[in-house]
Amino acid sequence: MTKQRNGVANGGKSDDTLSMVHEASKRGDDRSIYKTNLVAVINILKRMVNNILGPLAILLIFPNFMILIWYTIFHCNGSYLKLLYLVADKSNWSSLIHVWSLAGYPSPVIVWSLILYCAYALAMMKLLPGKKVFGPITPKGNIPEYKDNGFLFFFLTMGIFWTLTLILRPFGISPSIYYDKLDEIFVALNRFSIIFCVFLYLKGKLAPSSTDSGSSGNIIFDYYWGMELYPRIFGFDVKVFTNCRFGLMIWALMVCIHAVKSYELHGFVDSMFVSALLQIVYLAKFYWWEAGYLCTMDIMVDRAGFYICWGCLVAVPVLYTSVTCYLVTHPVHLGLAVSASLIFIGLLSIYINYEADAQKQKVRKTNGDCLIWGKTPDIIRAKYQLENGGIKDSILLASGWWGMSRHFHYIPEIMLALMWTLPALFENLMPYSYVIYLTLVLMHRSSRSEDKCRSKYGHFWSQYCNKVPYRIIPYFI
Numbered sequence: 001m002t003k004q005r006n007g008v009a010n011g012g013k014s015d016d017t018l019s020m021v022h023e024a025s026k027r028g029d030d031r032s033i034y035k036t037n038l039v040a041v042i043n044i045l046k047r048m049v050n051n052i053l054g055p056l057a058i059l060l061i062f063p064n065f066m067i068l069i070w071y072t073i074f075h076c077n078g079s080y081l082k083l084l085y086l087v088a089d090k091s092n093w094s095s096l097i098h099v100w101s102l103a104g105y106p107s108p109v110i111v112w113s114l115i116l117y118c119a120y121a122l123a124m125m126k127l128l129p130g131k132k133v134f135g136p137i138t139p140k141g142n143i144p145e146y147k148d149n150g151f152l153f154f155f156l157t158m159g160i161f162w163t164l165t166l167i168l169r170p171f172g173i174s175p176s177i178y179y180d181k182l183d184e185i186f187v188a189l190n191r192f193s194i195i196f197c198v199f200l201y202l203k204g205k206l207a208p209s210s211t212d213s214g215s216s217g218n219i220i221f222d223y224y225w226g227m228e229l230y231p232r233i234f235g236f237d238v239k240v241f242t243n244c245r246f247g248l249m250i251w252a253l254m255v256c257i258h259a260v261k262s263y264e265l266h267g268f269v270d271s272m273f274v275s276a277l278l279q280i281v282y283l284a285k286f287y288w289w290e291a292g293y294l295c296t297m298d299i300m301v302d303r304a305g306f307y308i309c310w311g312c313l314v315a316v317p318v319l320y321t322s323v324t325c326y327l328v329t330h331p332v333h334l335g336l337a338v339s340a341s342l343i344f345i346g347l348l349s350i351y352i353n354y355e356a357d358a359q360k361q362k363v364r365k366t367n368g369d370c371l372i373w374g375k376t377p378d379i380i381r382a383k384y385q386l387e388n389g390g391i392k393d394s395i396l397l398a399s400g401w402w403g404m405s406r407h408f409h410y411i412p413e414i415m416l417a418l419m420w421t422l423p424a425l426f427e428n429l430m431p432y433s434y435v436i437y438l439t440l441v442l443m444h445r446s447s448r449s450e451d452k453c454r455s456k457y458g459h460f461w462s463q464y465c466n467k468v469p470y471r472i473i474p475y476f477i
């Protein structure tokens with residue numbers, strides 16, 4: 001049984017390294033001193049990459065990557081190759097400045113639309129009815145409370161969007177204006193989010209909402225990772241707002257806006273239909289399962305900082321919506337057979353991904369007293385220790401999808417993203433940016449999750465790994 005750590009990268013490794021060096025020098029063995037010194041240096045370098053260089057690189061690279069996505073779609077005909085020619089033409093920095101200078105200053109219509117949307121989303125968080133649900137116990141022993149009204153919010157917002165779109169159409173008012181002004185939306189969101197993350201940093205330092213907060217001692221890491229696990233402002237949970245009420249809902253709305261724009265330009269196009277349909281069903285599934293999401297690493301491990309908050313406020317509205325944005329100017333007629341096949345595989349992927357998440361939840365909710373694929377589940381009753389010393393029980397499921405591999409559900413997640421990207425065919429790499437990014441994020445996430453579980457559950461986790469030896473792809477890795 002090992003103590004649950006609070007999510008900060010590489011917790012505890014320095015002690016191990018020091019004791020290894022100490023042991024080796026006691027033995028007086030030159031080769032092992034050399035080896036352990038090497039391990040110590042590697043660990044220091046790893047910590048530097050995880051805590052300073054990695055975050056710094058993400059802080060510098062990602063906002064530029066987002067503006068380049070916009071620029072590639074709107075000014076390079078969706079081609080990274082054209083973008084590369086531009087970079088090769090000028091020196092790197094001046095071409096980046098040129099791209100930023102092309103992005104428009106947020107006009108009042110964009111600023112007010114965003115403000116009104118935020119006010120609406122915040123009001124709905126409070127006003128819409130929903131069951132009281134609880135997140136899992138935190139490392140400090142707190143149990144955060146939430147209101148499960150995400151699906152209602154999704155349903156209502158989609159309803160309002162389509163009603164307004166249809167009512168305002170005869171007056172020549174269309175939501176496609178938000179497609180035309182994507183650069184302004186991006187600039188407004190990016191500026192706001194960077195400042196908002198400074199505010200979150202200061203709030204975490206000066207007035208944390210709960211005991212699940214604190215500094216790593218490194219200002220760059222604190223800004224990037226965040227100070228608080230679940231900050232609340234006037235009773236509003238920050239991460240529920242940024243992730244669920246803003247990021248994912250703007251994703252759904254942008255996909256609908258792209259579909260409307262495409263319809264205005266070309267009439268019905270099946271590639272846009274397939275891609276938009278799969279994304280909307282996926283997002284509806286997300287909201288249906290929102291209470292489950294509140295028990296994932298994003299909420300229970302990752303703190304409210306640049307990574308999660310800027311990610312959901314800026315990267316999700318730009319990168320996650322890039323496929324349908326690209327399809328607006330690259331319509332493809334797929335035909336019924338191809339469209340139906342993509343939809344079928346996509347829906348199946350959503351189902352498998354949902355079922356895997358649901359199996360994990362079900363087995364814990366019923367304390368193992370349930371059936372998984374019609375059989376009594378194979379479970380490991382694990383124990384772990386909170387930071388305050390309290391001992392807690394948990395269950396690790398080793399059958400169903402969780403018996404195939406330890407993160408099997410990432411396969412349908414990637415497969416689905418591929419299904420909503422394939423309608424773009426293979427003229428450009430740009431629309432595949434999200435699938436590539438997702439694959440990298442999920443590979444990284446699986447190793448983060450494994451590190452977390454190994455340190456949380458100790459030998460119980462090893463027991464699970466012995467039963468289910470593959471990390472993601474059964475019989476392969």
Ligand SMILES: NC(=O)C1=CN([C@@H]2O[C@H](COP(=O)(O)OP(=O)(O)OC[C@H]3O[C@@H](n4cnc5c(N)ncnc54)[C@H](OP(=O)(O)O)[C@@H]3O)[C@@H](O)[C@H]2O)C=CC1
Nearest residue numbers: 295296297298353357360395396397398402409410413449
């Ligand atoms: N589109 C996107 O950008 C992304 C989408 N996703 C999707 O979000 C969803 C949630 O992500 P996911 O990474 O799974 O969520 P989590 O981060 O919560 O998953 C991992 C956690 O599940 C628990 N767990 C691990 N193995 C088992 C087991 N065998 N039995 C029971 N519990 C276990 C552990 O937490 P503990 O024991 O501490 O509770 C572990 O840390 C998935 O559907 C995923 O595909 C994820 C990332 C990115």
Ligand SMILES: CC(C)CCC[C@@H](C)[C@H]1CC[C@H]2C3=CC=C4C[C@@H](O)CC[C@]4(C)[C@H]3CC[C@]12C
Nearest residue numbers: 058062243286298306307308310311312315316
């Ligand atoms: C700054 C960037 C380098 C990284 C940004 C990361 C975040 C925006 C994303 C990291 C994990 C993502 C998500 C996890 C799980 C999800 C459940 C799924 O059903 C819907 C999507 C999502 C909420 C997804 C959203 C973006 C992340 C938080």
